[in-house]
Amino acid sequence: MSYLNIKKVAIRGVSVCVPREIEEEIESPTFESKKAAADFIASTGIERHRIAPKGVTASDLGVAAAEKLIADLGWDKSTIDCLLFATQTPDYILPATSCIMQDRLGLSNECYTLDISLGCSGWVYGMSVVCSLISANGFRRGILICGDTLSRTNSRRDKTSWPLFSDATSVTAVEFDENAKEIYFNFGTDGSGWKAIYIPEGGYRNLFNERSLDYEQIDPGVCKNKLHGIMDGMDVFSFSISRAPKSLKKLAEYYSLDLQNTDYLLLHQANRIIDDKIASKLKIDLNKVPYSLKDFGNTSGASIPMTMVNNIREGLSTRHLKLVGCGFGVGLSWGSVYFETDKICCPNLIEY
């Protein structure tokens, strides 16, 4: 049984930073023709994606998003007792990027820092960790930084992955609050499916070697090297449309929630076919399922906060909202969360 019930933690703000460079799918040389690009757009719902400039990492985007959010919240940096960074594109193999970010953000030397290696489910898992730490009643405030630069892990010559992914990093600020509404989680893992999304070389199972950078034509329109991500789209599809709705149903059942009664269902932005299918299985009115896919593609772990900032920013800033989210993907790993927000700090999308 993988449920968590978090008490006394309030979400105070969320921000997202994206790089300025935009690639329009319809003009992308990754596709062999305009027709192929149009077919991709029709099925995935993704029209454009963002690419970080050379040398810019997910943590650079995260530092920019964190500086803005902390300033807008008016938080004294010495009151931030923990910083978590959920990413699969860290700055270095070591040290943990969260350590470097503690210094860059000017947080206290008494700050607790931790990297979490998860992708599309990373925000939900990261939230469970930061909220648990704050709920334990010692730390006052915490920030979860979550995002990736997947443009670094995919081949420009791979039409099945390059156009899907977009670079972004989010920051979520939480605080100890005796009166906060409870936050509920459900989690799951199926490691037997790990090969559905993976990078073959460059880790310690298969070291970087003299052949790692050799490109190989795998299928028409799919050419990549051993440091690029491999994805079995059919495995991912099958996993997502089954596990995500089941996890959300389990969460609702266990905590007696009515999913129809929430303001929004925030799905990891995988692609339009997958997300539409999940929403229809849950019989949720599509007006309650915002999509940031069109302009920002699949932003990995940042996708739930991305949709919050891009689609429902006004509601978050001005009203009390009941929200339910689900992250699912690489691992295979998934998690669902129910949380409420009350007029939180939500700056406009930041561009780097």
Place this chain on the structure above:
Amino acid sequence: MELNEFIKNVADQFDETDASEITATTAFHNLDEYSSLIALSIMSMVDDEYDVQLKGDDMRGAVTVEDLFNIVKSKI
């Protein structure tokens, strides 16, 4: 789980291909209309109707509709 019903469910995922063209022995990958999107529709139908999660390898490995039927049946 019944073969004729499964064949009909598979045929329903095609728009332009006449249902009469799809039988137990049809090598569905060779149908003109078959595409990665149709493959996803079939996987989605199998999940809805039989609560079975097919893998990409299952779809690629099955030659005929009956092969796919047998894979689904073995996973129920």
